Amino acid sequence: MKKIIPLIAVFFAMANLHAQSIPNAGFEQWNNGEASSWxxxxxxxxxxxxFEYQAGERATDAHDGSYAMKxxxxxxxxxxxxxxxxxxxxxxxxxxxxxxxxILGNLTDISAIINAMVYGGISCNRVPEKxxxxxxxxxxxxxxxxVTVQCLRDDNVVAExxxxxxxxxxxxxQIEIPVTVTMNDDPTTLNVIFSCGKxxxxxxxxxxxxxxxxxxxIDEPCNAIFTxxxxxxNDVLNxxxxxxxxxxxxxxxxxxxxxxxxxxxxxxxxVNVAGLSQGVYFLKVSNNGLSRxxxxxxR
Numbered sequence: 243m244k245k246i247i248p249l250i251a252v253f254f255a256m257a258n259l260h261a262q263s264i265p266n267a268g269f270e271q272w273n274n275g276e277a278s279s280w281x282x283x284x285x286x287x288x289x290x291x292x293f294e295y296q297a298g299e300r301a302t303d304a305h306d307g308s309y310a311m312k313x314x315x316x317x318x319x320x321x322x323x324x325x326x327x328x329x330x331x332x333x334x335x336x337x338x339x340x341x342x343x344x345i346l347g348n349l350t351d352i353s354a355i356i357n358a359m360v361y362g363g364i365s366c367n368r369v370p371e372k373x374x375x376x377x378x379x380x381x382x383x384x385x386x387x388x389v390t391v392q393c394l395r396d397d398n399v400v401a402e403x404x405x406x407x408x409x410x411x412x413x414x415x416q417i418e419i420p421v422t423v424t425m426n427d428d429p430t431t432l433n434v435i436f437s438c439g440k441x442x443x444x445x446x447x448x449x450x451x452x453x454x455x456x457x458x459x460i461d462e463p464c465n466a467i468f469t470x471x472x473x474x475x476n477d478v479l480n481x482x483x484x485x486x487x488x489x490x491x492x493x494x495x496x497x498x499x500x501x502x503x504x505x506x507x508x509x510x511x512x513v514n515v516a517g518l519s520q521g522v523y524f525l526k527v528s529n530n531g532l533s534r535x536x537x538x539x540x541r
Contacts, residue, residue, distance in 0.1 A: 263453070263467070263532050263533065263534055264333075264364070264434070264451045264452060264453055264533070265278070265279035265333075265364060265532070266278045266279040266280065267450060267451045267452060267532075267533045268304075268306060268307045268309075268449060268450050268528070268533065269300070269304075269307075269309050269310050269311045269448070269449060270307050270308060270309055272300050272309065275299065275300065276298075277298065277300070277311055279333065279364075280298070280311065280331055280332070280333060281330075281331070281332055281333070281334060281335055281336055282296065282297045282298025282299075282311075282313065282329075282330065282331045283295055283296045283297065283298065283336075284336035284338055285338070286338055286342060288342060290343070291320070291342055291343075293318055295316050295327065295336075296316060297313055297314060297315070297316050297327075297328075297329035297330055297331065297438070298311055298312065298313050298314075298329070298331050299311075299312050299314075300312070301447055303378070303447060304447075304449050305376040305378075305414040305447075305449035305450055306376070306449060306450050307449070310447050310448060310449040311331055311436075311447065311448040311449070312445060312446070312447050312448075313329040313330070313331045313436060313437075313438040313445070313446040313447075313448065314329045314438055314444065314445055314446070315327060315328055315329045315438060315439065315440055315441065315442055315443075315444060316328075316329060317442060318346075325346050325349060326349070326440055326441065326442050327345075327349065327355075327440070328349070328352050328355060328437050328438070328439060328440040329437065329438040329439070329444070329446065330355075330356070330359070330360065330435065330436070330437055331435075331436040331438075331448065332360050332363075332433055332434060332435040332436065333362075333363045333364050333432070333433050333434055333435075334360055334361050334362030334363040334433045334435075335360075335361055335362045336359055336360065336361075337358065337359050337360070337361050340358045340359050341358070344358075345358060345359070349440055350440070352388065352437055352439075352440060353390075356390060356435055356437070360433065360435055362431065362433065363392070363394070363431040363432050363433030363434075364431070364432055364433070365430065365431065365432075366393060366429050366430065366431055366432035367428060367429065367430070368428070368429070368455060369393050369400070369401040369421055369423055369428075369429060370391075370393075370421050370432075370453040370454060370455050371420070371421065371454050371455060371537075372403065372418050372419055372420045372421055372454045373389070373391045373403065373418075373419045373421065373434055373451065373452065373453055373454070374416055374417065374418050374419070374450075374451070374452045374454060374524075374535065375389070375416070375417055375419075375434075375436075375448055375449070375450065375451040375452070376414045376415070376416050376417075376448075376449045376450045376498075377411065377414065377415060377417055377446060377447060377448055377449075378411050378413060378414045378415070378446075378447040379407060379409075379410055379411045379438075379444075379445070379446050379447075380410055380444065380445040380446075381408060381409070381410055381439060381441070381444050382439070382441040382442060382443030382444040383441050383443075384408065384441075385408070385438075385439035385440065385441035385444045386406055386407060386408035386439055387406065387407050387408075387436070387437060387438050387439050387444070387446050388404065388405065388406040388407075388436075388437045388439075389404065389405040389406075389417070389419050389434065389435065389436050389437075390402070390403075390404050390433075390434075390435040390437075391403040391404070391419050391421050391432070391433070391434050391435075392432070392433050392435070393421065393429035393431070393432050394429055394430065394431045394432070394433070395425075395427050395428065395429050395430050395431070396430070398425060398427075399424055399425070400423065400424060400425040400426075400427045400428070400429050401421050401422060401423045401424055401425075401429065402421065402422060402424055403419040403420050403421040403422060404419065405417055405418075405419045414447070414449065415498075416498040432453075434451060436448055450526075450533075452526060452533065452534070452535040453534070453535065454524070454535050454536070454537060455536065467483070467484065467485060467527055467529055467532060467533070467534045468481055468482060468483050468484060468489070468527045468529070468534070469481075469482045469484060470482070470525060470536065470538070473536075473538055473539060474538075474539035474540065474541045475515050475538065475539070475540055475541070476515075476516070476540075476541055477514070477515065477516045478512050478513060478514055478515060478516070479493070479512075479513040479515050479525070479538060480510055480511070480512055480513075481507075481510065481511040481512075481513065481525070481527065482509075482510045483507075483509070483510075483527070483529055485529050485530055485532075486530075487508075487529065487530055488505075488506045488507055488508050488529075489507050489508075489527055489528060489529035489530075490503075490504070490505045490506070490507065490527070490528045490529075491503065491504055491507060491511060491513075491525060491526065491527045491528075492525070492526045493513060493515075493523055493524070493525050493526075493538065494523065494524055494526070495521070495522075495523050495524075496521065496522055496523070496524075501518060501523065502514075502515070515540050518540050519540070520540055520541055521539075521540060522537060522538070522539055522540075523537075523538045523539075523540055524536070524537060524538065525538050
C-alpha cells in the first residue's frame with residue numbers, strides 16, 4: 243500500500259500537468275512529417291471532391307531548439323476551378339463532415355472556416371491569463387495571419403482571445419494573446435488556432451507556444467512541472483522541479499530578452515536576480531518534453 247500512494251500522486255500530478263500545459267510547445271517532436279499533438283492535415287472524400295489537405299511542415303528555421311512549425315495555405319486544384327484554403331494549425335481535430343462546398347464559396351471569412359472545420363483541443367481546467375508564442379510571418383500581398391484562443395465547456399466558449407497581423411516580422415517576434423472570460427464557468431477544453439492567411443505564398447513560422455497563468459500559488463496541483471519562490475523576489479529565485487530528470491529554464495523580460503538561462507539542471511536551481519531591474523519577468527521551464535511559463539515579479 244505504501245508504494246501505491248506515491249504512484250497515485252504521480253498519476254494525478256501528471257493529469258493536472260497535461261491539463262495546463264501546451265503539448266509539444268516547441269515543435270521538437272515529429273512523426274512521419276506531423277508535429278505531435280498538433281493538427282495541420284486531414285483527408286477529405288466526398289461525392290465531388292477528394293483531396294489531402296496539408297498546411298504544416300517541419301522547419302529548421304526555429305526560434306529555439308532544432309525545429310519550428312511552418313504553416314502555409316493549401317492549393318486545391320479542381321477540374322473546373324482552383325482554390326486556396328487557409329493554412330491552419332491547432333490543438334484539436336478537423337471536422338471532415340463540414341460542408342466543404344460552402345466553405346469554398348466563401349474563403350474570405352476565415353473565422354467561419356475555423357468555426358466549421360476546427361473542433362476539440364486539449365484538456366484544460368483553468369482559464370489562462372494569456373497565450374504567448376514566437377512567430378515569424380512572411381505575408382503574400384495583403385494577407386494577414388491570426389491566432390484564436392478558445393476555452394470551452396460542452397462546446398460553449400467560456401473564454402476567448404484573438405490576435406491578427408498583416409505585416410511581415412523582422413525575424414522571430416513574441417506575440418501575446420490575452421484571454422477574456424465570456425461566461426462564468428470553468429473550461430474543460432482549450433484550443434489554440436493559428437492561421438497563416440489565405441493567399442498563396444504566405445508563410446507563418448510558429449515556435450515556443452506557452453500558457454501564462456496568473457496568481458497561481460506554489461502548492462496548486464496545476465503547477466506540477468516546478469515550484470518557485472519567493473515570488474515576488476528580491477535577491478534570489480529558487481526553482482524546484484517536481485518531475486524527475488534534468489530540465490531547462492529561461493528567465494526573460496517583457497520584451498523577450500533572456501536575463502538568465504541554464505540547461506541540464508538537476509534539483510533545485512537558485513537564480514541570482516539581485517542585479518535585475520524591478521518589474522515583471524517570465525520564467526519558462528521545460529522538462530520531459532513539457533513546458534510551463536509563469537510570471538515573476540522582481541522588487
